[in-house]
Amino acid sequence: MKLIESVPNFSEGRREEVVRQIIEEAQKYERVKILDWSMDFDHNRSVVTLVGEPEEIETAIFDMVKKATELIDLRSHSGEHPRMGATDVIPFIPVMNTTMEECIEISKRVGERIGKELNIPVYLYEKSASSPDRENLAKIRKGEFEGFFEKIKDPKWKPDFGPDQVHPSAGVVAVGAREYLIAFNVNLGTNDIKIADKIAKAVRHISGGFRYVKAIGIELKEKGIVQVSMNLTNYKKSPIFRVFETIKREAQRYGVPVLNSEIIGMIPLKAAIETMKWYLQLDDFDEERVIENKILNTFFE
Amino acid sequence: MKLIESVPNFSEGRREEVVRQIIEEAQKYERVKILDWSMDFDHNRSVVTLVGEPEEIETAIFDMVKKATELIDLRSHSGEHPRMGATDVIPFIPVMNTTMEECIEISKRVGERIGKELNIPVYLYEKSASSPDRENLAKIRKGEFEGFFEKIKDPKWKPDFGPDQVHPSAGVVAVGAREYLIAFNVNLGTNDIKIADKIAKAVRHISGGFRYVKAIGIELKEKGIVQVSMNLTNYKKSPIFRVFETIKREAQRYGVPVLNSEIIGMIPLKAAIETMKWYLQLDDFDEERVIENKILNTFFE
Numbered sequence: 029m030k031l032i033e034s035v036p037n038f039s040e041g042r043r044e045e046v047v048r049q050i051i052e053e054a055q056k057y058e059r060v061k062i063l064d065w066s067m068d069f070d071h072n073r074s075v076v077t078l079v080g081e082p083e084e085i086e087t088a089i090f091d092m093v094k095k096a097t098e099l100i101d102l103r104s105h106s107g108e109h110p111r112m113g114a115t116d117v118i119p120f121i122p123v124m125n126t127t128m129e130e131c132i133e134i135s136k137r138v139g140e141r142i143g144k145e146l147n148i149p150v151y152l153y154e155k156s157a158s159s160p161d162r163e164n165l166a167k168i169r170k171g172e173f174e175g176f177f178e179k180i181k182d183p184k185w186k187p188d189f190g191p192d193q194v195h196p197s198a199g200v201v202a203v204g205a206r207e208y209l210i211a212f213n214v215n216l217g218t219n220d221i222k223i224a225d226k227i228a229k230a231v232r233h234i235s236g237g238f239r240y241v242k243a244i245g246i247e248l249k250e251k252g253i254v255q256v257s258m259n260l261t262n263y264k265k266s267p268i269f270r271v272f273e274t275i276k277r278e279a280q281r282y283g284v285p286v287l288n289s290e291i292i293g294m295i296p297l298k299a300a301i302e303t304m305k306w307y308l309q310l311d312d313f314d315e316e317r318v319i320e321n322k323i324l325n326t327f328f329e
Numbered sequence: 330m331k332l333i334e335s336v337p338n339f340s341e342g343r344r345e346e347v348v349r350q351i352i353e354e355a356q357k358y359e360r361v362k363i364l365d366w367s368m369d370f371d372h373n374r375s376v377v378t379l380v381g382e383p384e385e386i387e388t389a390i391f392d393m394v395k396k397a398t399e400l401i402d403l404r405s406h407s408g409e410h411p412r413m414g415a416t417d418v419i420p421f422i423p424v425m426n427t428t429m430e431e432c433i434e435i436s437k438r439v440g441e442r443i444g445k446e447l448n449i450p451v452y453l454y455e456k457s458a459s460s461p462d463r464e465n466l467a468k469i470r471k472g473e474f475e476g477f478f479e480k481i482k483d484p485k486w487k488p489d490f491g492p493d494q495v496h497p498s499a500g501v502v503a504v505g506a507r508e509y510l511i512a513f514n515v516n517l518g519t520n521d522i523k524i525a526d527k528i529a530k531a532v533r534h535i536s537g538g539f540r541y542v543k544a545i546g547i548e549l550k551e552k553g554i555v556q557v558s559m560n561l562t563n564y565k566k567s568p569i570f571r572v573f574e575t576i577k578r579e580a581q582r583y584g585v586p587v588l589n590s591e592i593i594g595m596i597p598l599k600a601a602i603e604t605m606k607w608y609l610q611l612d613d614f615d616e617e618r619v620i621e622n623k624i625l626n627t628f629f630e
Contacts, residue, residue, distance in 0.1 A: 031620075061623075061627040061628065063623055123620055124621055269609070288612045289609050289611055290613060291618070294618045294623065295620065296619075297619050297621045300605045300619060303608065307605075307608040308569065308590050309588075309590050310592060317595045318595065318597070318601060319380060319425075319596065320424075321621050323380055324624060326364070
């Protein structure tokens with residue numbers, strides 16, 4: 029079985045019936061499943077996590093964008109989270125038996141359809157970006173919905189697909205392929221935030237650490253401890269076990285114990301199996317040898 | 330989704346068409362999947378690994394036994410492996426969202442049907458055993474097919490189900506529930522078999538080690554190293570990571586490195602997740618947070 033994940037963000041976090049109608053579009057597809065969805069009132073934004081087979085998820089996402097375009101009007105939208113579109117951003121993520129290349133292709137096909145059929149300007153971002161300037165979502169979104177009516181006139185910001193004019197109510201949308209992101213936090217047995225900061229600095233890319241790690245030190249005041257809070261943006265290349273072992277070693281340096289750690293949300297099976305393989309020194313093992321995964325693949329062979 | 334595994338052993342390892350006909354009985358069921366099967370000429374025995382939903386696997390196994398009873402005649406069977414029945418032994422193993430109790434019930438229902446409908450004496454073994462004497466399969470099988478015509482007359486060996494007479498061609502069969510067994514080997518950087526023996530002794534139950542570990546030291550002559558070769562008969566109670574860490578520590582004692590390790594065959598997802606949780610010090614994580622597993626459960630909710 030081939031699986032791709034998508035996590036579209038919609039600019040509606042207050043009217044639940046609107047979000048439900050958008051989700052219903054995806055529920056029509058047998059081989060697409062909603063793993064999770066959440067609304068945030070203050071951000072006035074909702075995030076849906078779905079997984080499915082490549083062809084079905086491609087069509088399901090388009091149907092959701094179409095519905096969001098009908099139901100959300102950015103002219104009357106306000107919220108804390110920056111946004112530029114009724115559907116604000118659509119990432120595609122390879123999860124199982126699929127490659128980044130397939131996700132890039134899907135993002136381009138969906139983007140083209142959104143541009144043509146819904147008349148919404150589309151910007152390809154991350155791995156799908158047509159230039160390095162467009163890799164970073166925040167850079168594309170700068171100026172937001174209101175600012176885009178001017179921004180789009182700049183030849184540098186000509187959309188990858190769709191018209192050269194902002195959609196009056198639905199704005200513009202970013203579509204792209206990216207790696208699976210793991211949110212991973214490590215709790216330290218100290219209340220000294222300086223130590224969490226130093227360790228975050230040691231492991232994060234920007235200050236000389238691992239290529240695909242973003243990290244900050246934060247205080248958990250009610251617990252009286254500090255935490256190294258991370259996003260692992262490519263668990264295949266900067267794996268969770270190597271980052272964790274480095275943090276443990278750095279904490280030792282300060283005479284501080286690692287109390288425990290936490291993974292927020294879900295992970296792909298591969299991330300768990302690679303962790304087990306490394307610690308148990310297994311040279312020859314892979315996901316195909318996990319019974320549940322074999323079953324999943326066998327039921328859909 | 331609920332999943333139970335079964336690994337029936339049939340006394341036929343030479344005529345492939347016979348084994349295929351037995352397997353075909355299980356393939357009729359949509360929610361039963363053959364994960365693996367193998368034939369051994371010298372043992373004259375075949376082993377089939379199947380996984381499925383409780384109701385379907387129960388019926389599928391009965392159909393396989395019925396077919397094996399038609400096609401295998403123990404009066405003309407010889408092979409290196411001890412055997413007492415055309416279908417020799419049928420274990421049921423809880424794999425996902427199922428309990429040992431459910432497997433015990435299934436083993437009893439299947440056993441009763443085999444006794445009644447096929448006129449084969451049935452012995453419940455392992456967790457299903459009706460007395461401690463019958464927990465150990467080797468004890469039940471002692472005397473084999475040929476010896477059972479006398480053995481069955483002993484009131485101590487009255488079958489749990491079926492007639493008090495051995496089936497003339499199909500013999501008798503053992504049916505029972507057991508835990509998933511993980512075959513786990515650790516390779517040491519020495520050719521001194523005494524060290525592998527000592528470490529095997531340190532971890533195995535019989536000589537004072539972990540309750541659910543069987544272990545021996547063996548030589549891998551072509552590689553010039555030795556190995557601690559193990560069966561973990563209950564990975565939930567004597568977990569793989571604890572056994573591995575103990576072996577590493579014992580090896581250190583002798584100044585010998587652990588080169589690598591290997592898992593033979595498949596493992597349940599839970600075994601991998603528990604390993605990851607322990608090494609990463611994750612207090613709050615379970616299989617439900619692995620995307621592929623969530624998908625499997627969602628597709629069959």
